[in-house]
Amino acid sequence: MDFRINDEQRQMRETAQEFFEDxxxxxxxxxxxxxxxxxxxxxxxxxxxxxxxxxxxxxxGGLGDDVLYLSLLLEEAGRVALPAPxxxxxxxxxxxxxxxxxxxQKEQFLPAIADGDQRLSFALxxxxxxxxxxxxxxxxxxxxxGYRLDGTKTLVPFGEQVDTIVVAARTGSGTGMDGxxxxxxxxxxxxxxxxxTLDRTRPAAKxxxxxxxxxxxxxLGTEGEAGPxxxxxxxxxxxxxxxxxxxxxSRAVEMSSDYGSQREQFDKPIGQFQAVKHRIADxxxxxxxxxxxxxxxxxxxxxxxxxxxxxxxxxxxFCSEQLTQVFADDIHNHGGMGFTSEHDGHIYFKQAKAWxxxxxxxxxxxxxxxxxxxx
Amino acid sequence: xxxxxxxxxxxxxxxLREWLRENLPDxxxxxxxxxxxxxxxxxxxxxxxxxxxxxxxxxGLHWPEEYGxxxxxxxxxxxxxxxxARVDAxxxxxxxxxxxxxxxxxxxxxxxxxxxxxxxxxxGEELWCQGYSEPDxxxxxxxxxLSAERNGDEFLLNGQKxxxxxxxxxxxxxxxxxxxxxxxxxxxxxxxxxxxDQEGIQTEPIHQITDETDFNEVFFDxxxxxxxxxxxxxxxxxEVAMTLxxxxxxxxxxxxxxxxxxxxxxxxxxxxxxxxxxxxxxxxRRELARLHTRIQAGKLTHYRNVSKQMETGVxxxxxxxDKVFNNQTEKKLENFARRLLGANNALWTDGPDDGQWVTDLxxxxxxxxxxxxxxxxxxxxxxxxxxxxxxx
Ligand SMILES: Cc1cc2nc3c(=O)[nH]c(=O)nc-3n(C[C@H](O)[C@H](O)[C@H](O)COP(=O)(O)OP(=O)(O)OC[C@H]3O[C@@H](n4cnc5c(N)ncnc54)[C@H](O)[C@@H]3O)c2cc1C
Numbered sequence: 001m002d003f004r005i006n007d008e009q010r011q012m013r014e015t016a017q018e019f020f021e022d023x024x025x026x027x028x029x030x031x032x033x034x035x036x037x038x039x040x041x042x043x044x045x046x047x048x049x050x051x052x053x054x055x056x057x058x059x060x061g062g063l064g065d066d067v068l069y070l071s072l073l074l075e076e077a078g079r080v081a082l083p084a085p086x087x088x089x090x091x092x093x094x095x096x097x098x099x100x101x102x103x104x105q106k107e108q109f110l111p112a113i114a115d116g117d118q119r120l121s122f123a124l125x126x127x128x129x130x131x132x133x134x135x136x137x138x139x140x141x142x143x144x145x146g147y148r149l150d151g152t153k154t155l156v157p158f159g160e161q162v163d164t165i166v167v168a169a170r171t172g173s174g175t176g177m178d179g180x181x182x183x184x185x186x187x188x189x190x191x192x193x194x195x196x197t198l199d200r201t202r203p204a205a206k207x208x209x210x211x212x213x214x215x216x217x218x219x220l221g222t223e224g225e226a227g228p229x230x231x232x233x234x235x236x237x238x239x240x241x242x243x244x245x246x247x248x249x250s251r252a253v254e255m256s257s258d259y260g261s262q263r264e265q266f267d268k269p270i271g272q273f274q275a276v277k278h279r280i281a282d283x284x285x286x287x288x289x290x291x292x293x294x295x296x297x298x299x300x301x302x303x304x305x306x307x308x309x310x311x312x313x314x315x316x317x318f319c320s321e322q323l324t325q326v327f328a329d330d331i332h333n334h335g336g337m338g339f340t341s342e343h344d345g346h347i348y349f350k351q352a353k354a355w356x357x358x359x360x361x362x363x364x365x366x367x368x369x370x371x372x373x374x375x
Numbered sequence: 376x377x378x379x380x381x382x383x384x385x386x387x388x389x390x391l392r393e394w395l396r397e398n399l400p401d402x403x404x405x406x407x408x409x410x411x412x413x414x415x416x417x418x419x420x421x422x423x424x425x426x427x428x429x430x431x432x433x434x435g436l437h438w439p440e441e442y443g444x445x446x447x448x449x450x451x452x453x454x455x456x457x458x459x460a461r462v463d464a465x466x467x468x469x470x471x472x473x474x475x476x477x478x479x480x481x482x483x484x485x486x487x488x489x490x491x492x493x494x495x496x497x498x499g500e501e502l503w504c505q506g507y508s509e510p511d512x513x514x515x516x517x518x519x520x521l522s523a524e525r526n527g528d529e530f531l532l533n534g535q536k537x538x539x540x541x542x543x544x545x546x547x548x549x550x551x552x553x554x555x556x557x558x559x560x561x562x563x564x565x566x567x568x569x570x571x572d573q574e575g576i577q578t579e580p581i582h583q584i585t586d587e588t589d590f591n592e593v594f595f596d597x598x599x600x601x602x603x604x605x606x607x608x609x610x611x612x613x614e615v616a617m618t619l620x621x622x623x624x625x626x627x628x629x630x631x632x633x634x635x636x637x638x639x640x641x642x643x644x645x646x647x648x649x650x651x652x653x654x655x656x657x658x659x660r661r662e663l664a665r666l667h668t669r670i671q672a673g674k675l676t677h678y679r680n681v682s683k684q685m686e687t688g689v690x691x692x693x694x695x696x697d698k699v700f701n702n703q704t705e706k707k708l709e710n711f712a713r714r715l716l717g718a719n720n721a722l723w724t725d726g727p728d729d730g731q732w733v734t735d736l737x738x739x740x741x742x743x744x745x746x747x748x749x750x751x752x753x754x755x756x757x758x759x760x761x762x763x764x765x766x767x
Contacts, residue, residue, distance in 0.1 A: 003679045004686065271757070284756060292676040293675060295376060299376060303379075314672070318669075366665060373663070373664070
């Protein structure tokens with residue numbers, strides 16, 4: 001057992017940190033918040049670094065790295081609120097393609113992802129109020145040469161900024177994972193509308209399917225049997241969001257620490273007041289704890305450990321319950337300045353809040369943890 | 376990063392497991408806890424256990440072989456902590472000697488001191504206590520005033536220590552004294568190894584909230600210490616004291632908290648409320664899940680700290696997190712456990728495990744104070760890890 005980050009991983013992170021700073025990624029997140037389109041340019045930059053190739057298997061032109069490696073990169077991405085669908089494309093899209101795709105599908109998509117020519121996202125929610133998989137009800141009706149989709153999807157991350165969307169639909173009946181199928185849908189063909197999101201660094205879209213015809217080759221894997229892979233993909237994506245949140249939290253701790261040393265009131269730096277100082281120490285501890293849980297979850301997923309699902313839920317639960325507080329505390333530590341859009345704190349706070357209930361509320365994760373202990 | 380144990384480490388675990396199975400006191404596995412009613416009997420029992428550990432070669436796990444230790448790696452120590460927590464092994468009564476005083480002497484002691492003291496620490500022949508806190512010097516330890524004045528080649532000790540755990544049974548004390556009060560407070564402190572068996576030293580037990588009397592007031596009235604028992608340089612004892620606390624902070628309670636969580640799960644499966652096992656009540660399931668998450672976070676963070684220590688060789692200020700974070704977890708766990716008892720929460724020795732649950736509830740409140748309070752630990756994190764300004 002060795003919990004150290006190895007030299008290669010450390011190097012990759014340092015390079016990533018420099019690169020994100022050099023390309024002023026946080027500035028671009030702010031432009032994205034202001035409604036500008038930044039994804040195309042940013043994706044070119046990311047492709048220059050081969051980041052979209054990271055977890056694409058070697059035999060399909062990727063770098064073949066694991067979830068843990070991706071998480072370490074995303075931790076750096078989280079520090080600058082990377083406004084691009086990297087978690088969607090890699091943790092979800094490339095993963096389901098590799099797991100379920102036919103040779104032809106893999107050949108069509110994976111090398112293109114690795115080359116930076118294909119961005120992917122996923123469409124799961126329909127009402128956005130029910131839990132998954134109950135909220136997957138969109139009908140996929142067989143036709144002579146494929147399927148017809150009818151229904152509406154909501155909360156599709158970067159739905160209007162990606163090339164292909166993995167759409168979850170029901171080819172059977174019921175509310176469970178049984179009977180769920182995944183389809184590859186060309187985003188350009190879909191009738192979509194943008195949604196204004198709490199976390200404006202990450203846009204979302206609503207998709208309308210009305211007699212929407214797709215070919216047989218759009219189906220991923222066997223009809224009605226995508227459930228287990230979908231669950232794993234959601235777990236990977238969840239860990240990816242945890243990694244970004246952990247990176248964001250460590251930046252929040254740094255911002256608070258810097259401000260605590262600089263800002264003076266009552267003739268001394270506010271970081272000398274223990275109400276502030278101890279709050280920052282608590283923020284640091286929560287961040288460390290969340291980081292530990294996230295690394296372990298990534299490792300457990302990659303190695304198919306028996307406790308992998310639980311590890312994911314624990315990481316997500318902790319990020320949801322404890323790191324949102326870290327961002328809130330950072331805002332508070334900055335006083336009036338903390339409530340301005342100029343201070344970066346709100347960017348992270350909103351992102352964490354938006355993810356808090358995405359792909360599982362804290363309560364649902366608690367129940368999954370309890371189930372895993374056979375309670 | 377790899378969370379898998381190597382074959383060698385697994386072999387170490389198996390060996391330890393087997394040894395524990397064969398050597399734990401009779402009835403221990405079945406839940407018998409000898410000597411819990413009678414403090415003296417308890418000390419005898421724990422001394423016995425210390426000797427058993429030493430005979431098996433487990434007492435000085437992290438000590439070098441030349442001093443009778445097993446030269447175990449940090450990870451083997453982690454495994455040791457996991458396994459002994461799993462069977463809730465008896466406490467190590469000489470932890471102060473083995474974990475703190477021994478390693479400090481190995482690093483800073485004279486050859487004579489090492490030869491004289493180390494073998495008896497590891498064998499459990501001599502028990503140690505740690506004489507730091509005084510009535511007017513707690514968190515601000517460096518303001519301590521118990522005086523040591525030269526008298527030929529001896530020193531005369533006068534003053535008082537307080538909260539000294541196990542002083543009433545200890546043979547020796549690792550004592551912080553004031554030898555010069557003319558300069559800044561961190562200067563002029565001297566560490567002595569002091570024989571507790573002498574007329575000039577009186578110990579008075581203090582009644583704790585747990586109803587136990589593990590800590591004491593210790594009065595020094597012309598007690599004698601010898602020059603050759605000074606650790607490090609005279610007047611430079613602060614550095615010595617800090618060396619010792621670094622060792623103190625590298626321990627973790629998280630494995631015993633995890634064990635306690637497991638036994639609480641069993642309790643919830645075996646006990647009903649309103650006709651349904653507690654473990655099937657939604658709020659119980661969720662709280663157990665939340666607690667496990669915190670335990671897991673504490674454990675994994677401990678592994679990360681240990682991994683870092685393997686690289687740097689010394690425990691870092693991260694140990695403060697180990698302490699504060701896990702202490703919070705333990706308090707949450709114990710308070711939750713009390714609620715599971717329903718109205719019977721109001722019972723002490725007539726409650727579960729003859730009152731052990733009450734001790735378990737109360738102890739974390741003491742741990743939050745001992746060895747530097749949580750406030751002091753937060754200062755350490757803020758100042759040494761995050762670079763925030765020091766208190767005035
Ligand atoms: C179970 C137990 C076992 C112990 N065993 C030993 C032992 O074997 N040997 C030994 O020498 N001592 C021992 N101690 C003593 C322990 O180290 C001290 O109690 C501790 O360092 C605090 O000192 P104090 O009691 O004087 O409290 P004080 O220092 O007076 O603290 C009182 C309160 O003020 C807070 N406070 C103090 N200074 C600051 C500050 N700068 N910033 C913010 N808050 C502050 C503290 O956190 C605390 O809440 C033991 C204590 C306990 C509870």
